[in-house]
Amino acid sequence: NEWSLARCIDYALNENLQVRKAGVTASIGEISLQQAKDNRWPNLSASAGESMGWQRIPDGNNDRVLKGSSRTSLSVGSNVSLFNGFQAQNNIKQAELNYKGLQYSAEETKESVTLNIMSAFLQVLYAEEQVTNSRNQADATRQELGLAKERYALGAIANTDYLQVKTQLASEELTLANAINSLAIAKVTLMQLMELPVDEAFEIVRPDIDAIISTTATPDAADVYAEALAVKPQIKNAEINRQSAMIDLDIAKGGYYPSLSMNAGLNTAFAKAASMGAEIRDNVASSVGLSLSVPIFSNNQNKSSVSRAKAGITSAEIDEQNTKNQLRKSVEQACLDARSAAISYNAAVNQYEASLESYNVAEEKFKLGAMNSIDFLIQKTNLTSSESNLLQAKFELVYSSKIIDFYRGVPLSL
Numbered sequence: 001n002e003w004s005l006a007r008c009i010d011y012a013l014n015e016n017l018q019v020r021k022a023g024v025t026a027s028i029g030e031i032s033l034q035q036a037k038d039n040r041w042p043n044l045s046a047s048a049g050e051s052m053g054w055q056r057i058p059d060g061n062n063d064r065v066l067k068g069s070s071r072t073s074l075s076v077g078s079n080v081s082l083f084n085g086f087q088a089q090n091n092i093k094q095a096e097l098n099y100k101g102l103q104y105s106a107e108e109t110k111e112s113v114t115l116n117i118m119s120a121f122l123q124v125l126y127a128e129e130q131v132t133n134s135r136n137q138a139d140a141t142r143q144e145l146g147l148a149k150e151r152y153a154l155g156a157i158a159n160t161d162y163l164q165v166k167t168q169l170a171s172e173e174l175t176l177a178n179a180i181n182s183l184a185i186a187k188v189t190l191m192q193l194m195e196l197p198v199d200e201a202f203e204i205v206r207p208d209i210d211a212i213i214s215t216t217a218t219p220d221a222a223d224v225y226a227e228a229l230a231v232k233p234q235i236k237n238a239e240i241n242r243q244s245a246m247i248d249l250d251i252a253k254g255g256y257y258p259s260l261s262m263n264a265g266l267n268t269a270f271a272k273a274a275s276m277g278a279e280i281r282d283n284v285a286s287s288v289g290l291s292l293s294v295p296i297f298s299n300n301q302n303k304s305s306v307s308r309a310k311a312g313i314t315s316a317e318i319d320e321q322n323t324k325n326q327l328r329k330s331v332e333q334a335c336l337d338a339r340s341a342a343i344s345y346n347a348a349v350n351q352y353e354a355s356l357e358s359y360n361v362a363e364e365k366f367k368l369g370a371m372n373s374i375d376f377l378i379q380k381t382n383l384t385s386s387e388s389n390l391l392q393a394k395f396e397l398v399y400s401s402k403i404i405d406f407y408r409g410v411p412l413s414l
Contacts, residue, residue, distance in 0.1 A: 015195035022106035042080035075267035085254025231409030
C-alpha cells in the first residue's frame, strides 16, 4: 500500500490540526456574517411582571386589618432601525470581507502544510536513492575484494593492496548503514508531518524523476510573479484587509448621520385571577413610535473614529504593498534557484559521465591486473563523488521546479 505525494497531501490536510483550526475559524466568520445580516430585522421581546402590595383597611369592627393584593403585567415590544448612517449595510459588507479573508487564511495554512509535505516526500525519495547507490557501491566493492583476495593468494598483489580494498568496503558499508538510518528518519519526518502514526511498513510511490526533469523549463520571474499575484491567498487577503479598512472609514463617517428607529409595544395587566380574561382585554394598551437621534457634539469621538479609519487605510495599503513585495522577492529567488539548479544539474551530468567513463576503463585494467588497488579506488571514489553530486543536483532541480509550480498555483504532484 504505497503512498503517492497527492495521497500524502490529502491525508495531511484532513488530519493537520492547524488546518482544522483554520477551518473552524472561517466557520465563525460565516456565523458573524449571518448575524450582521440578521441585525437588519426587527427584534421582538416579551416580559412579565408581578407586583404585590399591602394596606390596612377597616374590618367593620372599628379596627383595621392588613390586606394584600397582587397585580400581574404582560408586555411585548419590538424595535427596528430604519436608518443609522448606512452602518448596517457597511457592517454586512465588512463581515463578508472578513469571512473571505478567513477563508484565504485557511488556504495559506493549507499551502504551508502542502509545501512541507512535498519537501519531506522528496527527502524520502532522495534518501531512497542514496540507499540504492550506497548498496550498489558496496556490492561492487565486495566483488572487487573477492578478486583482490584471489590475487593476493596467488602473490599477484601485495598485502597493502588487498587491505586497501578491504578498508574501502568497510567504509562503504558504513555509508550504507548511515543512508539506511537517514531513510528511516526521513520517513518518520514525513509521517509525523502528515499526523500519521509511525508505520514500519510505510512506503511511498517512486515517480520517474528523470521524466519530471525532462519537462522542466527555465522560468521567467516576471511571468511567474504575474501568475502568483492572481492566485496566492496572501495577496487576496491583503487586498481584503485594505477593502475592509475602507469600509471602516464609511462606518466611522456614519456616526455623523442622524439615526431613525421605530418601536412598537403591547401591554396589559390584571389583578384578580377570577376576572383575568376580562381584565387583560380591558387593560390592553398599544403603542407605535419613531425615534430620531441627531448627533450634535460627541466629544470629537466621530472625528477621532474617522481619523483612525483613515490611518487604518494607509496601514492596510502599506501592508498590501509589502505583501506583494515579499511575494515578488520570493518568486525572483525561486526562479534564480531554479536556473542555478538547472546549470548545476547539467554540470553534474557531465561530471558523472566523464567519471563513469574513466571508472569503466580503470575497472577493466584492474581486472586484468594492469592497475593497482590504490589507483583503481581513486577512480571509484571519483565516480562515487560525482554520483552523489548528480543525485543531489537532480533533487534540487525537481524541488526548485515544484516551487515554481507552487507560486504559479499549480497543484503539487510528482
